[in-house]
Amino acid sequence: MCRVTDLQQAVLARNEEHAHALRAALAGRGTVAVNLLSSPGSGKTALLEAELSLARERGVPVAALTADLATENDATRLARSGVPVKQVLTDGLCHLEASMLRGHLVGWLPAGTRLLFVENVGNLVCPASYDLGESLRVALASVTEGEDKPLKYPTAFGLANLVVVTKADLAEAVGFDEAAFRAAVARVNPGVEILLTSARTGLGTGGLLERALAVLDGAAVHRPVMAGRAQHTHGRAESQGDVHGHEHAHGDGPGDLHGHSHVLVEEGL
Numbered sequence: 214m215c216r217v218t219d220l221q222q223a224v225l226a227r228n229e230e231h232a233h234a235l236r237a238a239l240a241g242r243g244t245v246a247v248n249l250l251s252s253p254g255s256g257k258t259a260l261l262e263a264e265l266s267l268a269r270e271r272g273v274p275v276a277a278l279t280a281d282l283a284t285e286n287d288a289t290r291l292a293r294s295g296v297p298v299k300q301v302l303t304d305g306l307c308h309l310e311a312s313m314l315r316g317h318l319v320g321w322l323p324a325g326t327r328l329l330f331v332e333n334v335g336n337l338v339c340p341a342s343y344d345l346g347e348s349l350r351v352a353l354a355s356v357t358e359g360e361d362k363p364l365k366y367p368t369a370f371g372l373a374n375l376v377v378v379t380k381a382d383l384a385e386a387v388g389f390d391e392a393a394f395r396a397a398v399a400r401v402n403p404g405v406e407i408l409l410t411s412a413r414t415g416l417g418t419g420g421l422l423e424r425a426l427a428v429l430d431g432a433a434v435h436r437p438v439m440a441g442r443a444q445h446t447h448g449r450a451e452s453q454g455d456v457h458g459h460e461h462a463h464g465d466g467p468g469d470l471h472g473h474s475h476v477l478v479e480e481g482l
Contacts, residue, residue, distance in 0.1 A: 231311035235346030248347035253335035256379035259412035265294035351421035356389035
C-alpha cells in the first residue's frame with residue numbers, strides 16, 4: 214500500500230510539473246484554458262455549445278477539446294458551433310492529465326486562439342486531482358443531481374474557481390433547493406461565485422464566456438481554500454478530502470501509475 218501511495222504522489226507531482234509547463238506555454242501564446250468538470254449528464258456539453266456559438270458570434274478566437282472514454286458524440290455536437298473542436302478518446306482512463314492534453318494540442322490548437330475550453334471526462338472523482346494547466350477551473354452540477362453534490366465531491370467543488378448550476382429551468386419541477394445548494398458549496402469553497410444557467414432557455418448563457426474573457430484580460434480568479442493541498446492527498450478517500458479513493462495500479466514502472474508514459478512535449482503549441 215505504501216508503494217502504491219508513493220506512486221500516486223509521484224504521478225501527481227509529475228502532473229504538476231507538466232501543468233506548470235503547459236500553463237506557461239499557453240500564456241506565451243496568449244491563450245487561457247478553461248477546465249470544465251462535471252458528472253455525466255450534467256448538461257455541460259449543451260452549455261458549452263451555447264457558449265462557443267456566442268463566442269463565434271462575437272468574434273472571439275476560441276477552440277474546444279472534449280474528452281470521453283468512447284464515441285465522438287460530444288465533438289460532433291460542439292462542432293455545430295462553428296469553432297475548432299477536437300475529440301480525445303481516453304481508452305478507459307477516467308481523466309485527462311496535463312501531458313496528455315499538451316500532446317493533443319501540439320500541431321492542432323489554431324494560431325491566435327484566445328480561449329481554450331477543455332471538457333473533461335464526465336466524472337467528479339478522478340479529474341478533480343489533476344491540474345491541466347488551466348487558468349479557470351469550473352465545476353458544474355445540474356439541478357437534477359441534488360443539493361448535496363458539493364458535499365459528496367468536496368475536492369471537485371472545493372478546488373473550483375467558479376461553480377455553474379445547469380438545467381435551472383427544471384429546478385421547480387425537481388424541487389431543487391437553491392439555498393441548500395449554495396450552503397453546501399459555501400462549506401467546501403467559501404466565496405466562490407455560483408452561476409445559474411439553462412441551455413434550453415438561455416438563462417445565464419454567456420456568463421461562462423464573460424468570466425473566461427475577464428481572466429484573459431488579467432482579472433483575478435477566486436482562489437479556493439483547498440488550492441495547493443488537495444492534489445497531494447491522492448491516496449485518501451473522498452470523504453477525507455480527496456476524490457481518488459481507488460487506485461490505478463496498471464503499470465510496473467515507478468514513473469507512471471497508469472502503465473503509459475506521458476513525456477512532456479517540448480515542441481511549441
